[in-house]
Amino acid sequence: MQTDIRKDLTEIVKQLKTYLEETREEDFWHFKEILVDKKKSGLRGKKPNLQVDLSMHQSGAYLEKALTALHKRIKNCQKCGLHKTRINVVFSRGSAEKGIIFIGEAPGYDEDRQGLPFVGRAGQLLDEVLASVGLEKEKVYVTNVVKCHPLFNPRTPEKRGNDRPPNREEITACLPVLKEQIFMIKPKIICTLGAVATNALLGKVVSLTKIRGKFYPFRVPFGPETLRVEGNLQGEPYGETKLFPTFHPAAIFRTPSLKNIFINDLKKLVTEVNTSAR
Ligand code: URA
Numbered sequence: 001m002q003t004d005i006r007k008d009l010t011e012i013v014k015q016l017k018t019y020l021e022e023t024r025e026e027d028f029w030h031f032k033e034i035l036v037d038k039k040k041s042g043l044r045g046k047k048p049n050l051q052v053d054l055s056m057h058q059s060g061a062y063l064e065k066a067l068t069a070l071h072k073r074i075k076n077c078q079k080c081g082l083h084k085t086r087i088n089v090v091f092s093r094g095s096a097e098k099g100i101i102f103i104g105e106a107p108g109y110d111e112d113r114q115g116l117p118f119v120g121r122a123g124q125l126l127d128e129v130l131a132s133v134g135l136e137k138e139k140v141y142v143t144n145v146v147k148c149h150p151l152f153n154p155r156t157p158e159k160r161g162n163d164r165p166p167n168r169e170e171i172t173a174c175l176p177v178l179k180e181q182i183f184m185i186k187p188k189i190i191c192t193l194g195a196v197a198t199n200a201l202l203g204k205v206v207s208l209t210k211i212r213g214k215f216y217p218f219r220v221p222f223g224p225e226t227l228r229v230e231g232n233l234q235g236e237p238y239g240e241t242k243l244f245p246t247f248h249p250a251a252i253f254r255t256p257s258l259k260n261i262f263i264n265d266l267k268k269l270v271t272e273v274n275t276s277a278r
Pocket of ligand 1: 111
């Protein structure tokens with residue numbers, strides 16, 4: 001009898017835990033709640049209300065150590081099929097010194113080989129534009145939604161031009177890593193490069209052309225994964241930052257007229273980051 005009650009209670013606690021974790025996830029990715037157009041919400045010109053001390057882990061040796069530990073932890077990840085063909089798990093480059101994270105979609109051919117994001121053709125263009133707007137590439141943090149190279153044809157991994165965007169399953173498998181990176185860095189601005197990254201962060205498909213080049217209040221998670229890994233971290237359930245979607249640099253190769261828009265977007269980002277108080 002006692003054993004039955006114990007069993008039932010264990011099951012109830014288990015289900016409750018799952019439910020709480022799921023609703024927490026939904027809350028974080030809930031687009032309608034998070035994405036507020038400044039014009040419509042009357043937030044224009046006002047600074048978003050920072051609910052937590054965003055400077056807490058934003059720089060320094062502690063952050064570096066936490067990020068390195070996370071990188072190490074995912075080096076042998078096998079959560080999706082991409083592990084079968086990858087050469088490297090491509091984690092990040094740069095630093096969080098400026099409080100900006102750039103997020104692309106997934107590594108390509110060169111990135112897979114060098115183990116660093118945005119080091120191929122698109123990366124060179126990104127670096128050129130960063131320099132032109134006065135952002136030192138070493139002072140911004142660059143990563144991707146998916147950390148392994150998605151191949152069109154996995155049987156010809158040596159072929160160039162064999163890249164494809166990550167699919168939903170790969171994005172879902174890899175998002176917790178990005179969430180942890182964001183959680184640790186607590187950036188002032190999250191700049192998504194292209195539709196894949198923007199949609200992944202918002203959890204729904206949006207028109208990039210319509211929403212790009214603007215800042216949106218955005219909640220960052222204090223996720224359960226991170227709390228388990230970094231047992232000593234404390235804080236409110238959420239901190240608020242800003243999301244700034246823009247084009248992916250590779251889009252400029254297809255449509256060169258986007259280059260000026262991309263440069264102007266990044267100029268806006270620099271102005272914002274320089275004027276927003278820590
Ligand atoms: N495109 C991306 O989205 N990420 C990279 O790292 C390289 C190209």
